[in-house]
Amino acid sequence: MTVWIIDAANTGGVNLFPEDGEYLRALRYLSHEVPDEVFFHLYAYELLERMREAGGGELVIPLWPSSVFEAAGSVAHAAREIEALFPRAEEVRYVPRDEQVVADAAARFMGAVRFDPGRYLEAVAARKDGSS
Amino acid sequence: MSSKKPYFIVPPPGPLAWLYPELAPLAGSTEWALPAQGTVQVEDGPRGHALWTWLRQASRGSAVEVLEPSLFGDRCFESRMVNGDDRIVHAELTERAAEEAVKRRSLWVLPLQPGSRDLEKALSTVSRDPGLFREAELKPFFATKLNGGQAVETRLLPSWWGIVPGEAWPEEARSLFHELFRLLHPDKVFLYQAFENYALAGIDLYTEGLMGRFRKSSPLFAKKKGQPLVIGVCGTDGSGKSSHVAALKEHLISLGLKVCVHKIYRHGVFHDTVTDLTRQCAGGKNLHLWRLQRVIKAFDSVKYYYSSLEKDLATHDVVLFDRYTFTHYAAGVGRYHHDPFARELLSVFPEPDRIYLLDVPTEEALKRIGNRDERTVDENRYMLSRYRHALLDLGERHEFMVLDATAPFEENRRAILDDAARLARGGAP
Numbered sequence: 001m002t003v004w005i006i007d008a009a010n011t012g013g014v015n016l017f018p019e020d021g022e023y024l025r026a027l028r029y030l031s032h033e034v035p036d037e038v039f040f041h042l043y044a045y046e047l048l049e050r051m052r053e054a055g056g057g058e059l060v061i062p063l064w065p066s067s068v069f070e071a072a073g074s075v076a077h078a079a080r081e082i083e084a085l086f087p088r089a090e091e092v093r094y095v096p097r098d099e100q101v102v103a104d105a106a107a108r109f110m111g112a113v114r115f116d117p118g119r120y121l122e123a124v125a126a127r128k129d130g131s132s
Numbered sequence: 133m134s135s136k137k138p139y140f141i142v143p144p145p146g147p148l149a150w151l152y153p154e155l156a157p158l159a160g161s162t163e164w165a166l167p168a169q170g171t172v173q174v175e176d177g178p179r180g181h182a183l184w185t186w187l188r189q190a191s192r193g194s195a196v197e198v199l200e201p202s203l204f205g206d207r208c209f210e211s212r213m214v215n216g217d218d219r220i221v222h223a224e225l226t227e228r229a230a231e232e233a234v235k236r237r238s239l240w241v242l243p244l245q246p247g248s249r250d251l252e253k254a255l256s257t258v259s260r261d262p263g264l265f266r267e268a269e270l271k272p273f274f275a276t277k278l279n280g281g282q283a284v285e286t287r288l289l290p291s292w293w294g295i296v297p298g299e300a301w302p303e304e305a306r307s308l309f310h311e312l313f314r315l316l317h318p319d320k321v322f323l324y325q326a327f328e329n330y331a332l333a334g335i336d337l338y339t340e341g342l343m344g345r346f347r348k349s350s351p352l353f354a355k356k357k358g359q360p361l362v363i364g365v366c367g368t369d370g371s372g373k374s375s376h377v378a379a380l381k382e383h384l385i386s387l388g389l390k391v392c393v394h395k396i397y398r399h400g401v402f403h404d405t406v407t408d409l410t411r412q413c414a415g416g417k418n419l420h421l422w423r424l425q426r427v428i429k430a431f432d433s434v435k436y437y438y439s440s441l442e443k444d445l446a447t448h449d450v451v452l453f454d455r456y457t458f459t460h461y462a463a464g465v466g467r468y469h470h471d472p473f474a475r476e477l478l479s480v481f482p483e484p485d486r487i488y489l490l491d492v493p494t495e496e497a498l499k500r501i502g503n504r505d506e507r508t509v510d511e512n513r514y515m516l517s518r519y520r521h522a523l524l525d526l527g528e529r530h531e532f533m534v535l536d537a538t539a540p541f542e543e544n545r546r547a548i549l550d551d552a553a554r555l556a557r558g559g560a561p
Contacts, residue, residue, distance in 0.1 A: 035339065
């Protein structure tokens with residue numbers, strides 16, 4: 001059974017982004033000349049690859065990709081095709097967090113706070129309510 | 133927020149100016165610079181939004197606040213294009229209006245809206261006397277919002293809005309527009325096609341221009357810090373790279389050197405996943421994923437660097453690569469002649485001491501590949517030929533040792549082993 005746990009604190013299930021893993025190490029190297037949108041896509045793709053690799057279980061998704069794009073005001077591509085490849089989940093759990101936790105997650109998993117955490121929380125809430 | 137009046141920035145007209153340079157003055161000043169502190173307001177509209185996106189990133193960590201513009205504010209360039217001002221004419225599309233436009237030398241814009249028959253009508257009218265409408269300098273413009281109406285859904289990046297039809301336009305409409313464009317701007321047909329390809333591929337030339345990427349380039353490689361001998365073997369599929377890498381490894385080990393081999397193009401879950409992503413482009417849809425898969429592949433090599441390569445660079449005498457970063461560059465050039473951010477991503481890799489390029493004519497490569505079970509999307513005559521030429525071009529600029537891969541294996545093996553052994557003894561490349 002696959003469960004998605006959408007939690008900016010990245011707790012409560014399988015950690016798809018280990019601190020000593022190659023993604024976070026490579027992320028620290030990336031130039032700040034690379035646009036934010038590229039960081040968003042790389043994060044979304046990494047999430048997809050690690051979810052596939054995990055196969056199933058309680059998978060923690062620190063930041064929901066399309067909500068990140070929405071919070072950044074970037075709507076043209078927004079990781080839709082990447083999300084479409086996510087392994088299906090039988091259950092989705094949303095863990096409420098405040099803006100600071102989201103900002104910390106952005107800094108950790110995308111190298112900097114590249115979007116508005118408040119808007120991200122609104123986008124995730126809309127997703128949870130089924131309005132986006 | 134600062135109480136001072138915000139700095140106001142008008143975005144440069146970008147693609148519109150590239151295609152229609154005479155439109156540039158309409159966008160006002162193209163000079164802008166960020167203040168050290170304070171609030172910055174950017175003109176509304178799609179290009180204003182693109183500029184805001186970049187300024188927000190550029191000002192991160194500074195005392196500057198960049199206010200978010202609206203995509204469709206009244207003040208935006210697109211609104212003026214669609215709704216007009218005293219310099220823009222929106223007369224009905226007739227020969228008489230064209231004659232008037234020629235006399236007045238005014239800017240004549242033809243707004244086009246998805247779901248309408250605007251294009252069919254325009255093509256029918258213009259084809260009666262293309263020379264007249266050409267002289268009148270009629271400018272087709274893909275409206276993203278007309279006269280306060282509903283914004284058009286498009287997956288184009290904002291900087292391309294107006295200049296090319298977005299995904300809201302069906303394929304037939306695109307063909308009609310190509311024909312209309314050919315009548316109006318026969319001298320710019322190829323330029324337009326290039327822009328349209330970039331736009332559909334999700335490549336944001338406008339923002340790259342704002343970033344100054346066309347004035348400066350990132351370093352291609354990291355500086356070597358007493359690292360081992362770094363040798364790469366490159367070539368298109370079917371050129372015999374793996375066999376030569378194996379032979380070279382064996383030879384260098386026989387010389388008493390500590391040698392390892394790396395493949396920075398990984399298989400397994402990475403390859404399967406990125407291939408599934410790219411498959412969504414089938415039928416000419418979602419072409420931005422081609423650009424995305426280039427970025428993902430380059431970043432995967434960076435991930436590989438940290439997980440598998442970094443340690444070996446510090447502990448081996450020779451590190452051999454079955455393909456090097458040049459293969460990424462050749463793939464980018466082969467597809468688009470432009471591979472955004474590949475250099476920034478790949479510059480973690482050390483400068484190689486030698487690259488052997490096994491050059492094989494495309495037909496011969498296809499024959500060799502034909503023996504394999506399954507071909508990749510790139511293993512066809514067209515793409516292999518493009519990769520081959522891109523690699524040869526890189527070889528010329530970066531002084532590869534180019535070897536004819538159709539020559540007997542032993543001949544090339546000897547040339548590579550002799551050269552590598554000389555390098556290992558400290559000889560200059």
